[in-house]
Structures are given as C-alpha cells and as structure tokens.
Amino acid sequence: MNDDYWRARWRDGRIGFHEGLPNAQLAEHLGRLGTKRRVLVPLCGKAEDLAFLGAHGHQVVGVELEPAAIESFFEEHGMVPEVTRMGPFVRYACGPITLFAGDFFASTATVLGPVDALYDRAAIIALPPALRLRYAQHLRALLPAAVSGLVITVEYPQHTHEGPPFSVSESELREHFAGLSVELVGESKAEGASLQLLDARQKCFHVRF
Numbered sequence: 001m002n003d004d005y006w007r008a009r010w011r012d013g014r015i016g017f018h019e020g021l022p023n024a025q026l027a028e029h030l031g032r033l034g035t036k037r038r039v040l041v042p043l044c045g046k047a048e049d050l051a052f053l054g055a056h057g058h059q060v061v062g063v064e065l066e067p068a069a070i071e072s073f074f075e076e077h078g079m080v081p082e083v084t085r086m087g088p089f090v091r092y093a094c095g096p097i098t099l100f101a102g103d104f105f106a107s108t109a110t111v112l113g114p115v116d117a118l119y120d121r122a123a124i125i126a127l128p129p130a131l132r133l134r135y136a137q138h139l140r141a142l143l144p145a146a147v148s149g150l151v152i153t154v155e156y157p158q159h160t161h162e163g164p165p166f167s168v169s170e171s172e173l174r175e176h177f178a179g180l181s182v183e184l185v186g187e188s189k190a191e192g193a194s195l196q197l198l199d200a201r202q203k204c205f206h207v208r209f
Helices: 003-012 024-033 048-055 067-076 129-142 170-176 193-197
Strands: 038-042 059-064 082-086 089-094 097-101 117-120 148-155 181-189 201-208
Touching (some): 024 048, 024 117, 024 148, 024 181, 038 129, 048 059, 059 067, 148 170, 170 181, 170 201
Parallel strands (some): 038 059, 038 117, 059 097, 117 148
Antiparallel strands (some): 082 089, 181 201
C-alpha cells in the first residue's frame, strides 16, 4: 500500500471512507478539544469534519496526499482558496481552513505552523501495522505538550477484512501512545456499508499529549 494506491482510489471514486456528514463522535465530544483551537487533521481527505470544526470556531490544518480531494472540498463548500507552494507541499487556504497537499510524514512544525489540538478520524486506521507506530511518533514530534486530541478507531476481526480501514484495538492504540493519557470516551456501531457488514465498532479516545 503506497501513495499510488490512495491516488487511484480517489481517481476511481473508491472513497467509501468518506462519511459525507460530520462524524457523530466528533459532534458529541468536540468540547474536549477546547475552544478556538488550531486543529491538526492528518490524512483529512475532503471530510465534512473540516467544515464542522471551522464552523465551531476552530482553525483547521489538514494534510492530505491527493490534491483532488482538497480541491473537491473547497469546491463543494463554495470556497475559493489561495494556493501557494510551501516546500514539498501545496497549501490551500480559505477562511478558517488551511489544507496541505502532500505526504503527511514529510510535514514539519515549520510548514504547518503552530497547532494546539488534534483530530484523527481516518488516519491511523488507514495505515497498515508497519506505519502506525511511525505515525504516532510523527504526531509526537509535531504536537507540543498539553495538546488535547480526539482519535477515532474501528475494531473488528481483522481476518475478516483486508483493510483499509484497518482494525486498531484499544490496546494497540495505548501502546502507540505509551506515556500519554488515553481515555475511551465514546463507542458506537461503525458507519459505512462495509463496516456494518463486519459489525465493526467505532471508538473515540481522548488523548492528552
């Protein structure tokens, strides 16, 4: 699974991971992020969560590999972003939303600017096991101390589905964020046709960096 895999999924319209509505767990637990934060959203796609966060007073900093996803987000919301090049990234900015097109693992605090909250609905579960620890380590490098984050996972018997999304157990998540406060704050039946067939559970964790 490489960059070409994800580009092909966007090109072919195989984006079942796109919910089309703000995530219910985010809506319920939004207050845990604090108020008027600058929220990092890794592997953001064109999620409605971006607009939801912006509408609730937050500045949003998303990172997405596929530029077409970012362009679709702004077009679908009637927004015309300012587009600039920043190192290996293309930066799209309009109102409270700033999205970077490029490889998340190449992102730096200098490029992204200061952030003081995290929202991950579809990042860690999009990554195969070999990349999940690297992802968690990269987040630690980007985020300052005392940041609050919401991390949403799905759980199902991994042998029943190839993924992505991958099943990430609570114990694995706690292992990746060892030394941090990780609190399970919400759980529900996972949305999406494929996940419903798997009887997957969606879990929301409040992580304090």
